[in-house]
Amino acid sequence: MFVIVTYDINEKRVNKVRKILKKYFTWVQNSVFEGEITYGKLEKCKRELLSVIEKDEDSVYFYEMDYKLVCNKKVLGQEKNYDSVII
Amino acid sequence: MQKSLYITSNGRLRRHENTLYFEMGAEKKAIDIENVEQIHIFGEVDLNTKALNYISQYGIVLHFYNYYGFYAGSFLPRKKNVSGDVVVRQALHYLDREKRLFLAYCFVESAVYHMMRNLRERKEAEAYLIAIEDEWEKGRFNISSISELMGLEGRIRNIYYQSFNQFLPEDFSMEKREKRPPTNPINALISFGNSLIYSHTLSQIYQTQLDPSISFLHEPSEKRFSLSLDISEIFKPLIVDTVIFKLLNNHQLELEHFDEDLNYCYLNQEGKKIFLKEFQSKLETTVRHRQLNRNVSYKGFIRLECYKLIKHFIGDQVYSPLKAWW
Numbered sequence: 077m078f079v080i081v082t083y084d085i086n087e088k089r090v091n092k093v094r095k096i097l098k099k100y101f102t103w104v105q106n107s108v109f110e111g112e113i114t115y116g117k118l119e120k121c122k123r124e125l126l127s128v129i130e131k132d133e134d135s136v137y138f139y140e141m142d143y144k145l146v147c148n149k150k151v152l153g154q155e156k157n158y159d160s161v162i163i
Numbered sequence: 164m165q166k167s168l169y170i171t172s173n174g175r176l177r178r179h180e181n182t183l184y185f186e187m188g189a190e191k192k193a194i195d196i197e198n199v200e201q202i203h204i205f206g207e208v209d210l211n212t213k214a215l216n217y218i219s220q221y222g223i224v225l226h227f228y229n230y231y232g233f234y235a236g237s238f239l240p241r242k243k244n245v246s247g248d249v250v251v252r253q254a255l256h257y258l259d260r261e262k263r264l265f266l267a268y269c270f271v272e273s274a275v276y277h278m279m280r281n282l283r284e285r286k287e288a289e290a291y292l293i294a295i296e297d298e299w300e301k302g303r304f305n306i307s308s309i310s311e312l313m314g315l316e317g318r319i320r321n322i323y324y325q326s327f328n329q330f331l332p333e334d335f336s337m338e339k340r341e342k343r344p345p346t347n348p349i350n351a352l353i354s355f356g357n358s359l360i361y362s363h364t365l366s367q368i369y370q371t372q373l374d375p376s377i378s379f380l381h382e383p384s385e386k387r388f389s390l391s392l393d394i395s396e397i398f399k400p401l402i403v404d405t406v407i408f409k410l411l412n413n414h415q416l417e418l419e420h421f422d423e424d425l426n427y428c429y430l431n432q433e434g435k436k437i438f439l440k441e442f443q444s445k446l447e448t449t450v451r452h453r454q455l456n457r458n459v460s461y462k463g464f465i466r467l468e469c470y471k472l473i474k475h476f477i478g479d480q481v482y483s484p485l486k487a488w489w
Contacts, residue, residue, distance in 0.1 A: 098182045100197045112166075117197055162169045162439050163185055163192060 078144040079118060081109040083136040085129060092128045093136070096121065104157055112144060165200030167363070167446070167462075169439045171432055176202075176210040178217045199223050201366045203359070205232065205435060224369055226362040231344070231429040232351075234358035239369055246372040252476040253377050266475075266482065267309055267380040270396045271316045273484035275299050277400035278323045280487060281408070291326035295319050309380065316396075323400075324353075331411050334418050344427035349407075351421060351428045352438070356403035357395070359442060364398065364465055365391040371469040394468055397485055402461055406441050415441070450489050 081101060085093050100121045101109035113121070118140075125136055141147050170176070174187040183194040196217075201224045218225065219240030227235040256262045275295070282292040302315040324340045327349065337349045345351040365388055368375045378389035380396065410416040420434030430438060449458035459467065468485060475482035 095180045095182070098180060098193050098195065100195055102195055103193060111195055111198065113198060121197075161166055161443055162436055163172055163187075 077115065077118070078112050078141045078147055079110065080139040080141075080147070081136065082139075083107055083134070085134040085136070089128055089130070089134065093125060093134075096124045096128065102157065166198055167366075167443065168194065168199055168202045169205065169443070170202065170208060171205045171435055171439070173207040174209075176204075176208055176214050178214045183214065183217070196221055196223070201226065201363075203362065203439075204228065224366045226366070228358065231427070232355045232358070232435060234362055237362065237365060242369065244370065244372050249372040249473055249476055250374045250377070252478075253374055253472075256476060257377050257379060257383065263379050264306070264309065264312070266472075267312055267393075268303075268306065269482055269484040270380045270393050271312055272303075273486060274316065274396040274400060275319055276486050277397065278319065278404075281400055281404055282323070282326060285330050287329040288326040291322055291329070294322050298322065309382075312380070331408070332414070335411055345429070346426060347428055348418060348421045349411075351430060352407050352411075352416075353403070355430055355435070355438065356407060356442070357399055359439075360395045360398050360403050361391055363446070363462065364395045367462070367465045368394070368469055370466065372473060373469055394465065394472075397468065398461075398465060401485075401487060402442070402445055406438070406445050410438065410441055453488070 079101070081097055083090075083093055083097075084107065097103075097109045100113055100117060101111035104110050118138075122138075129136065170185065172185075172187050174185055177184045177186060180193075182196045183199075185192045185194060199221070202218075203226045205228045215225075215238065218238075222240050222243060224240070225238035227237070229235045256266060279292060279295055282288045282295070298315070298319050302318075306312050306315065320340070324337065328336050331349070335347075335349045337347065340350060340353070342350070342354055345354045365375060368388070368391055373390060375388035375390045377383050378393045381389040381392045383389050415437055416434060420431060420437065421428055422431045446462040447460050449460045449463075451457075452459040464485060471480070471482055471484075474480040
């Protein structure tokens with residue numbers, strides 16, 4: 077499945093959240109990650125996040141799509157990061 | 164699906180912020196470590212034990228290739244799927260002459276099937292297809308040893324490679340298959356593709372309980388993971404050759420993508436990237452599996468062959484090699 081993650085976290089914890097998301101997704105913009113992931117891995121990621129965030133203050137959004145093709149990404153201006161398996 | 168990563172640039176692989184970073188000078192690229200299954204390293208890459216330890220926590224296999232794109236070796240983390248039972252039974256199938264010959268025959272049968280499949284739709288190669296069929300039908304029933312089987316396979320492969328001249332662009336004509344070192348572009352391509360499929364198969368075997376050093380068609384020599392060679396036989400014509408045909412016939416790869424030296428030839432960095440891209444998209448292509456009733460990628464088919472072998476070893480189901488039905 078293809079997932080886009082956005083987050084709004086208190087400064088104290090934002091780096092912790094960023095580091096967790098880094099393991100699972102590709103960074104696209106400030107506070108935005110995206111990437112292909114399995115259901116199991118996604119759950120694991122959510123668990124990790126839950127142990128870090130304060131529920132009444134922070135928020136993390138997951139936009140979950142079954143197939144990557146469902147999501148039509150268009151870029152205006154600079155593309156900040158490219159995702160490729162060949163570096 | 165877990166992804167394969169190919170590093171063709173030079174730089175440093177480093178553990179940082181609980182994930183992997185690839186640093187090329189000032190440019191840094193974060194790798195989502197959870198989704199990586201294997202990393203193929205073609206460039207000049209530095210890495211330290213801190214990175215290796217972290218990689219092995221995730222069971223990621225590293226494959227190294229030298230400057231010319233030949234397979235150099237692998238870093239396999241401590242194996243997590245081990246079963247002494249399967250290994251013992253696998254060894255029993257090697258020791259029993261009949262049983263070993265059966266498996267070896269299966270691998271060759273599937274390889275020949277896929278070679279013929281590649282030629283079937285090409286009118287120019289019809290004569291070669293008939294020649295292969297003749298040779299196979301003539302030889303397949305009187306095989307009494309592994310070396311005879313290898314001989315038969317070698318003869319068929321000879322005819323098969325000769326047929327390439329009929330439908331590939333003239334720039335890429337081939338007199339004969341040459342390895343160590345390849346001397347012309349087409350031989351370089353085949354060698355490069357074969358070493359890729361070899362390491363991909365090894366990665367898949369690593370994920371299963373099979374022992375990669377006990378093989379059937381190839382001699383289980385002490386220096387290589389020869390089971391990987393066995394299983395690769397099936398996928399060489401199915402994956403590598405089709406990728407080569409596509410890249411050459413669509414003129415995506417031209418002579419400028421090869422570097423030639425005194426007596427050998429190899430893909431340059433640009434050429435490697437083009438080949439890897441096509442190769443990877445081939446591995447990710449999916450086909451509807453009739454028994455499993457779901458889509459299986461070409462990479463998945465390699466894994467399925469391993470599972471079928473395990474089932475064969477433990478006496479669950481007799482091994483029948485993959486024969487592409489699509």
